[in-house]
Amino acid sequence: MTAENASAHVLVVLDAPADAFRKAQLELLDAGRFLGTVSAAVAGPVPDAARAQLAEHGVATVYTPSGADLSDYLVGPTAAWLADVVAASDADASAGGRVTTVLLENSPSGKETAARLSVRLDAGVVTDVVALEADGTAHKSVLAGSYEVRARATTPVAVLTVKPNLDLSAAPAAGGAAAVVTVPVPEGSLATAARVTGRTQKPRSGRPDLSEARVVVAGGRGTDGDFGPIEELADALGGAVGASRAAADAGWVSHDLQVGQTGKTVSPQLYISAGISGAIQQKAGMQTSKVIVAVNADPESPVFEIADFGIVGDLFDVLPQATAEIKRRRA
Numbered sequence: 298m299t300a301e302n303a304s305a306h307v308l309v310v311l312d313a314p315a316d317a318f319r320k321a322q323l324e325l326l327d328a329g330r331f332l333g334t335v336s337a338a339v340a341g342p343v344p345d346a347a348r349a350q351l352a353e354h355g356v357a358t359v360y361t362p363s364g365a366d367l368s369d370y371l372v373g374p375t376a377a378w379l380a381d382v383v384a385a386s387d388a389d390a391s392a393g394g395r396v397t398t399v400l401l402e403n404s405p406s407g408k409e410t411a412a413r414l415s416v417r418l419d420a421g422v423v424t425d426v427v428a429l430e431a432d433g434t435a436h437k438s439v440l441a442g443s444y445e446v447r448a449r450a451t452t453p454v455a456v457l458t459v460k461p462n463l464d465l466s467a468a469p470a471a472g473g474a475a476a477v478v479t480v481p482v483p484e485g486s487l488a489t490a491a492r493v494t495g496r497t498q499k500p501r502s503g504r505p506d507l508s509e510a511r512v513v514v515a516g517g518r519g520t521d522g523d524f525g526p527i528e529e530l531a532d533a534l535g536g537a538v539g540a541s542r543a544a545a546d547a548g549w550v551s552h553d554l555q556v557g558q559t560g561k562t563v564s565p566q567l568y569i570s571a572g573i574s575g576a577i578q579q580k581a582g583m584q585t586s587k588v589i590v591a592v593n594a595d596p597e598s599p600v601f602e603i604a605d606f607g608i609v610g611d612l613f614d615v616l617p618q619a620t621a622e623i624k625r626r627r628a
């Protein structure tokens with residue numbers, strides 16, 4: 298995918314960063330540039346480093362709120378403000394006038410914002426987007442990842458929530474500073490809004506974020522509680538560690554690492570599943586991975602039905618060999 302449709306005005310919604318935007322947020326800007334001319338909406342302060350990233354990624358206009366920092370609230374006021382941003386974009390002739398497509402992250406808050414915004418705009422909404430065509434047609438993963446369908450909103454504005462690691466090549470950005478436009482927070486929208494009163498930083502593992510990682514190595518009940526080989530392979534590949542619900546429920550790893558219907562949805566380039574049977578609820582969270590490698594002692598395990606490469610064997614034999622070979626080749 299390499300096209301760009303100059304007549305489309307794409308608004309990319311980004312959470313306000315502490316310092317710089319994350320990889321998945323920058324990918325969303327590239328997805329916007331793939332579809333047309335990009336503006337960004339950031340519901341809180343934009344630090345200098347982040348502002349420079351917006352310019353590098355071809356953002357023509359950045360909309361920010363005046364009157365309140367909306368990142369201090371849950372999503373209601375942000376959705377109301379975004380509807381006003383879309384209305385204000387009428388005046389942005391340099392970007393082609395009114396926004397035609399809104400892109401958000403496929404996170405729980407991204408999806409909730411999309412739903413509220415689409416009600417306000419009377420816009421079609423497509424979630425779980427795994428690929429885009431230049432005319433705005435979205436490929437969406439459905440039925441626990443068993444099928445991929447093509448969907449296109451027929452409303453004047455389309456709202457899409459996009460999974461990380463989208464495989465597309467947008468044209469290089471032209472550069473130049475993004476014009477900043479402030480749009481007031483709608484009157485009364487904060488009166489009944491839930492406010493965030495405190496945040497606690499999670500301890501960092503040093504590994505990439507599970508939802509955004511290009512490589513995920515996940516372990517299940519077959520690890521019998523020893524995630525050592527999983528972590529070592531993940532580290533050799535620069536990947537994140539994931540887990541089945543059985544492993545998380547057993548307390549072997551934190552529930553943050555659970556992949557699946559009631560855990561995180563991941564879409565990496567490479568997903569290595571070790572000691573996981575491949576129940577439908579696990580598949581729901583990882584089936585859109587580009588390449589799936591399964592290591593399981595049972596040749597009849599359902600995980601092999603979706604694996605691109607399957608290894609029947611004991612994970613405690615197979616994974617350390619793979620880790621050693623990767624380290625040897627990288628040395």
Ligand SMILES: Cc1cc2nc3c(=O)[nH]c(=O)nc-3n(C[C@H](O)[C@H](O)[C@H](O)COP(=O)(O)OP(=O)(O)OC[C@H]3O[C@@H](n4cnc5c(N)ncnc54)[C@H](O)[C@@H]3O)c2cc1C
Pocket residue numbers: 516517518519520540541542543544555556557558559560561571572573574575576577578579582592593594595598610611612613
């Ligand atoms: C409403 C609902 C929501 C759910 N949500 C999720 C979810 O989000 N994520 C999720 O994962 N599950 C979820 N589940 C649970 C799901 O149905 C399965 O029970 C769970 O995924 C099983 O985890 P597992 O594959 O690790 O364990 P098991 O099914 O016990 O499989 C263990 C596997 O390890 C293999 N094995 C054992 N020893 C070794 C070894 N030494 N080397 C290699 N292989 C070995 C076995 O052959 C087996 O295939 C949900 C269930 C329900 C009802």
